[in-house]
Amino acid sequence: xxxxxxxxxxxxxxxxxxxxxxxxxxxxxxxxxxxxxxxxxxxxxxxxxxxxxxxxxxxxxxxxxxxxxxxxxxxxxxxxxxxxxxxxxxxxxxxxxxxxxxxxxxxxxxxxxxxxxxxxxxxxxxxxxxxxxxxxxxxxxxxxxxxxxxxxxxxxxxxxxxxxxxxxxxxxxxxxxxxxxxxxxxxxxxxxxxxxxxxxxxxxxxxxxxxxxxxxxxxxxxxxxxxxxxxxxxxxxxxxxxxxxxxxxxxxxxxxxxxxxxxxxxxxxxxxxxxxxxxxxxxxxxxxxxxxxxxxxxxxxxxxxxxxxxxxxxxxxxxxxxxxxxxxxxxxxxxxxxxxxxxx
Amino acid sequence: xxxxxxxxxxxxxxxxxxxxxxxxxxxxxxxxxxxxxxxxxxxxxxxxxxxxxxxxxxxxxxxxxxxxxxxxxxxxxxxxxxxxxxxxxxxxxxxxxxxxxxxxxxxxxxxxxxxxxxxxxxxxxxxxxxxxxxxxxxxxxxxxxxxxxxxxxxxxxxxxxxxxxxxxxxxxxxxxxxxxxxxxxxxxxxxxxxxxxxxxxxxxxxxxxxxxxxxxxxxxxxxxxxxxxxxxxxxxxxxxxxxxxxxxxxxxxxxxxxxxxxxxxxxxxxxxxxxxxxxxxxxxxxxxxxxxxxxxxxxxxxxxxxxxxxxxxxxxxxxxxxxxxxxxxxxxxxxxxxxxxxxx
Numbered sequence: 001x002x003x004x005x006x007x008x009x010x011x012x013x014x015x016x017x018x019x020x021x022x023x024x025x026x027x028x029x030x031x032x033x034x035x036x037x038x039x040x041x042x043x044x045x046x047x048x049x050x051x052x053x054x055x056x057x058x059x060x061x062x063x064x065x066x067x068x069x070x071x072x073x074x075x076x077x078x079x080x081x082x083x084x085x086x087x088x089x090x091x092x093x094x095x096x097x098x099x100x101x102x103x104x105x106x107x108x109x110x111x112x113x114x115x116x117x118x119x120x121x122x123x124x125x126x127x128x129x130x131x132x133x134x135x136x137x138x139x140x141x142x143x144x145x146x147x148x149x150x151x152x153x154x155x156x157x158x159x160x161x162x163x164x165x166x167x168x169x170x171x172x173x174x175x176x177x178x179x180x181x182x183x184x185x186x187x188x189x190x191x192x193x194x195x196x197x198x199x200x201x202x203x204x205x206x207x208x209x210x211x212x213x214x215x216x217x218x219x220x221x222x223x224x225x226x227x228x229x230x231x232x233x234x235x236x237x238x239x240x241x242x243x244x245x246x247x248x249x250x251x252x253x254x255x256x257x258x259x260x261x262x263x264x265x266x267x268x269x270x271x272x273x274x275x276x277x278x279x280x281x282x283x284x285x286x287x288x289x290x291x292x293x294x295x296x297x298x299x300x301x302x303x304x305x306x307x308x309x310x311x312x313x314x315x316x317x318x319x320x321x322x323x324x325x326x327x328x329x330x331x332x333x334x335x336x337x338x339x340x341x342x343x344x
Numbered sequence: 345x346x347x348x349x350x351x352x353x354x355x356x357x358x359x360x361x362x363x364x365x366x367x368x369x370x371x372x373x374x375x376x377x378x379x380x381x382x383x384x385x386x387x388x389x390x391x392x393x394x395x396x397x398x399x400x401x402x403x404x405x406x407x408x409x410x411x412x413x414x415x416x417x418x419x420x421x422x423x424x425x426x427x428x429x430x431x432x433x434x435x436x437x438x439x440x441x442x443x444x445x446x447x448x449x450x451x452x453x454x455x456x457x458x459x460x461x462x463x464x465x466x467x468x469x470x471x472x473x474x475x476x477x478x479x480x481x482x483x484x485x486x487x488x489x490x491x492x493x494x495x496x497x498x499x500x501x502x503x504x505x506x507x508x509x510x511x512x513x514x515x516x517x518x519x520x521x522x523x524x525x526x527x528x529x530x531x532x533x534x535x536x537x538x539x540x541x542x543x544x545x546x547x548x549x550x551x552x553x554x555x556x557x558x559x560x561x562x563x564x565x566x567x568x569x570x571x572x573x574x575x576x577x578x579x580x581x582x583x584x585x586x587x588x589x590x591x592x593x594x595x596x597x598x599x600x601x602x603x604x605x606x607x608x609x610x611x612x613x614x615x616x617x618x619x620x621x622x623x624x625x626x627x628x629x630x631x632x633x634x635x636x637x638x639x640x641x642x643x644x645x646x647x648x649x650x651x652x653x654x655x656x657x658x659x660x661x662x663x664x665x666x667x668x669x670x671x672x673x674x675x676x677x678x679x680x681x682x683x684x685x686x687x688x
Contacts, residue, residue: 026385027497027499030500030592031424031499031500031501031576031592032389032420032423032424032500032576032577033387033388033389033420033421033423033424033426033489033497034387034388034389035385035386035387035424035497036385036386036387036388037384037385038382038383038384038385038386039382040381040382040384041370041379041380041381041382042379042380042382042386043377043378043379043380044377044378044380044432044471044472045376045377045378045432045472046432046433046434046472046473046474046484046486047434047474048434048436048474048475048476048478048484050436050476050478050479051479052478052479053476053477053478054476076376076377077377079376079377080375080376080377080379082377088388088389088390088486089390090390090391090392090434090484090486092392092394092480092482127388128388128389128390129390130390130391130392130484131392132392132394132397132398133397134392134394134396134397134480134482135394135395135396135479135480136436136478136479136480136482138436138478138480140390140392140434140474140484142390142432142434142486145377153371153377153379155371155375156374156375156376157375232375232376233376248374248375
C-alpha cells in the first residue's frame, strides 16, 4: 500500500525529481499557472499514454512508463525540427477500483525518475499539471518547443510527385517494424520476450525521440530553401503514417517503396521468418518506432544524408512519391492499414 | 451504439464545432504539432476532468461536461489576469469495459458544442490534442494565455500581514459555497436537485471563468504598483485555498474573516438551515466555485471595487491576513479542511 495518500506527498516526490528552474520558465510549479518566457513562434503537442491502450503493467516498469509517456510527446517536437522547452503533466492515479493497482511509493519514485532522466537529456522543464485519482492509470503530457536557432518548423505538408521518401533513425537499418516486433513478443511472452528480442523490446519500451535529427533537418531546410522537406514522426507505422504524409502533399496520392530484407533490423527479419510473415510487410505495418518519416526534393537527398550522418543519424531512402494512387511495396500493392485505437 | 468507430470520425466532429484558424495560431490541427505565434510571456495550465472524480454521468449532460472541462482550465488563466489564447485536448473515450458507456454520436456532438460555445465566448482556439479509448471517460485540457495588453500576470504570492482578503464574483453574494451546495444536492437527488436549488446546481455544472475580472485586476495592478494584488481561483474551497494564498505570502500565517449570513447566497443559507449546518462554515468549506480569491493592500480596496464594478463584477471583502497563525471565521477558529482527491 502506498503511503502517498495526499496530493502534497505526490508533489513533494515530483519536486525531488524535477528542477523548478529553467531559462524558459519565469514561474514554475506551485501557482495556478506557470509563466513562460516565449520565443515568437512555438510548437506544441498533447499525447495521452494510457494503461492497456498504450502500456501494460505486466511488462512496462514504472521507469519505462515515465520515459515513454514523455518520449512520445517529445517525438512530435522532434518531427517539427524544434527544440523542446517544457511540458505539463496530467497524471491519473489508479484508485484501486479496477484491480490490484495500489503502488508502493517507490513505484512513483521510479516513474518520475524515468521521466526526469529523459527531461534532463533534452533540458525540458516540468512546469506543472494536475493529479487525480481515476479508474484508469494514465498520463496526458503536453510538450512545447521553440525554433532551433532561427530555423523554420517542419510540417507534414510539402511533398510533391517525384519527391524522395525517407526514414531517419539511429542505426544502419530502416527504423520500421522493430517496436511492433517488440510489442507482439511482449504481448505473447511478457517481459521474457527480451531474452529473444532484446532490441525490439527496448524499441517498444523506451523509444528515443530524434530531437537532434529533426533539428538537423530544420537547419538544412533553412539553408536550402529548395530542399522541400516534409516531416512527421512514425508513431502509427508506415501503413498509416505514409498515407498521411502523402495526403498532406500536393497531388501526391501514392508511392513506390523498396524495402529489401537486408535493410530491415535482424530481429524484424527473424520475427517474420519465425511467424510466417513477409518481413517488408511486417516492417511496413509496424507502429511506435518514433523514427522520422519525411520527403524532400530528390536533389536534396545526398546533402541531407551527409548532414544527418554528422549528427549520428542515418537516412534510409524508401522510394518516391507519385500522383498515380496506391502504394507499391517491393512492387506489390499494399493497402493502408495500421493501428487505430478505435477500430482495433 | 455510436457509429464513431474511427479516429477520423471524431476529428470530423471536432472540425464541425471548432474553427481551425485564429490570429494566434500559425498552424492548427492536423499536423504532429500546432504552431503558435507567441507573445514574449505566456501563462499555461493543465487540468484533468475525469468521470466520477470530477463529474457524474447521471447528472452532467454532455454539454455540461464539454463546458466545465474547459471552464475550469480557463479559470486558471483568469486567476493570472491573462487573456486565454488556445487549448489542447486529451480525450479519453470509454471503451465500454466499465459499464454502459457507449454513447451515440449526438452525445459527442453535444459535448463538443458545449465546449465550443465557451471557447467562442473567450475566442480561444482548439489547436490539437489526442484521442484514445480508455477504461475511463475523461478529458485533460491544457490552456495557455498571454498578457492582457501589457499587464503583468498575477500570482498567488505577495500577500502581507494587514492586507485585505477578498473574493470576486458576479452577484451581490459572496461566491463561496454555492457550487458545493449544488454538488451535495446533485449527489443526493440527481438532476432533480435543480428543482429546489437551481442556481447552486448551475454553479456546479456550468461555472463561468472570470476572465474579464482577472484582466481588470491585472490592469489595476499595472496602474497601481503599490496595490500588491495576489490572486488565485477558488477551486477547492476557501478552507483549502485560503491557506495556500497565505502560505504564498510574506509572513502571512493566518486570517480573520467575517462572513455574515446576509452575504451568502440564499440557496447556501437555505441548504445550511435544512441540513443543520452553520451557513458560514458551509460556505467556507465549499469548493469549485471558480470565483477569484485574492489579497491587496488595504488602500487599494476602494479602487479595486470600483474598477471591478465597471466590468460587472463584485468584490466581497472577507477580512484581513495576519501573521499570528490560525484562521478565525466570524470569531471562531476553523481548521484548514477541504477537498483532496487523495485523502477523500
